[in-house]
Amino acid sequence: MLSCTTPYGTLQLQRYPASRNAALQAFDTADLYLLQRVQQEPESDQPLLVINDGFGALACALAAAGKTVHSWGDSWMSWRALQSNLAANGLGSDAVRFFNSTETPTARYQQVLLRIPKSLSLLQDQLQRLRPLLADRALLLAGSMIKHLPPSAGDLLAAHIGPYQASLGWKKARLLQCQYDPSLQPGIRDLTSHYPLEGTDLQLRNRPGVFSREKLDIGTRVLLPCIPADLGEARVVDLGCGNGALGLLAAQRNPHIQLTFIDESWAAVASARDNFAEAFPGRSAHFVVGDGLSEATTNSADLILCNPPFHQQQVVGDQIARRLFRQSHHALAPGGRLLVVGNRHLGYHQTLKRYFDTIEQVAAAPKFIVLAAS
The missing domain is CATH 3.40.50.150 (Vaccinia Virus protein VP39)
Incomplete structure (x- = not known):
């Protein structure tokens, strides 16, 4: 202090x-x-x-x-x-x-x-x-x-x-x-953006300020194909969910999962909630605004999907990612996995070794890799 x-x-x-x-x-x-x-x-x-x-x-x-x-x-x-x-x-x-x-x-x-x-x-x-x-x-x-x-x-x-x-x-x-000029008449625009989730019939709507609001970011695009389709009633978390793209695809591939969307941005969680409600009317999910999995109990998740932020406000670094990895290790049940995507230069494979026994590369692109940690 x-x-x-x-x-x-x-x-x-x-x-x-x-x-x-x-x-x-x-x-x-x-x-x-x-x-x-x-x-x-x-x-x-x-x-x-x-x-x-x-x-x-x-x-x-x-x-x-x-x-x-x-x-x-x-x-x-x-x-x-x-x-x-x-x-x-x-x-x-x-x-x-x-x-x-x-x-x-x-x-x-x-x-x-x-x-x-x-x-x-x-x-x-x-x-x-x-x-x-x-x-x-x-x-x-x-x-x-x-x-x-x-x-x-x-x-x-x-x-x-x-x-x-x-x-x-x-x-x-x-x-x-x-x-303040009371004579101005600026009008009000709907600033919600939207685009399709690639490879699906789902639409992603994004409130102002939400990460990747104009198009799908490269990291998410690399991680999406790695989401499994045989999860049964597994407890799945979209950690740092943004507009909810990862969780939405998991829900489409797995109609019986117990799904939670978490982000520290109120606009992001509201966007994920909007998108889930439109994509899956009648289905339920949990939506949390907060500090990642800091309130999660042990053994409370079977699969965590994460495209972690590499900055907090204007400060660039891996401090938030490290925090999310530590929280994920605490929350995962035995046999559970964290699927995380990151830019190659961030060295997440080394960071994850501090918390997990097994780190496996499951996908790669020129600048991004997807790692499974358990």
Whole structure:
């Protein structure tokens, strides 16, 4: 846990999951820049809305200053970090009211702090849904590290909220200050994308911000043929499910399996739920938003299908994959298997040896391999 000095005081903040790498902080200078700028604004009786607060730094700082804070985001990990950091700073869990991405905040907002996401579809969806919630003369402050700032983010702000002005860079961060224009009539687009699941008659619908929302990713394409068709009533988990492609094919090939879809993104799990309901009306499955299999009991799964993420927010690495592998080892029943796909350079075969006795390569493509671990 690291100290973070903000305009509202010093906080103790930690990422979730916690990392031993001191370079991986729960805040960055874009957070501090946003807090410096909003401190200059007059006090408001209305709640202040924070959107896409990576690990709760913004909401914690504002709540510690006695402000009424609402937080809105798609990441369960971010929500969990917020809860931990509130507690670490002597604040109750009710100090910040949280809305997940499938919900819409319920107040009128004069001041909004937005961390610009890397997904432009998610940003556009949030702006479309935010606009009706803005009070007259509302101010939206959007922040990002410069290297992660999408070039068209300002255009989306101007199209959906009002005119914006870019700040000077400060410690590699930049703000876009946007003033609400009530005369704009941007309209509302349905941002759900869809495409067929290759080799089937199934359709994959994807809510904004979901991984691989425009087309099937290469890793999933390599893993799909490896899903067996003789599973009976096995307990199957689509771990890090995204739109649910792996679980859907498993369900099509195995009509009697007990299937669970898990992801840390509310939008992803909602997409998987939508796709399963459309593909298999009348059938049931479990849908979980959370930290992988962290709540799973031992011997609770017979087959786990996983195309693990290789980044958390903007940080690239295998820390999340390692966590999912460890959780899978704990959850698998004797004789159970983890089927995982990964880019060759990630070296998952070595990582899996820390947790599993037997590692077998079952498929390969020029850049990806599928491994079975048991």
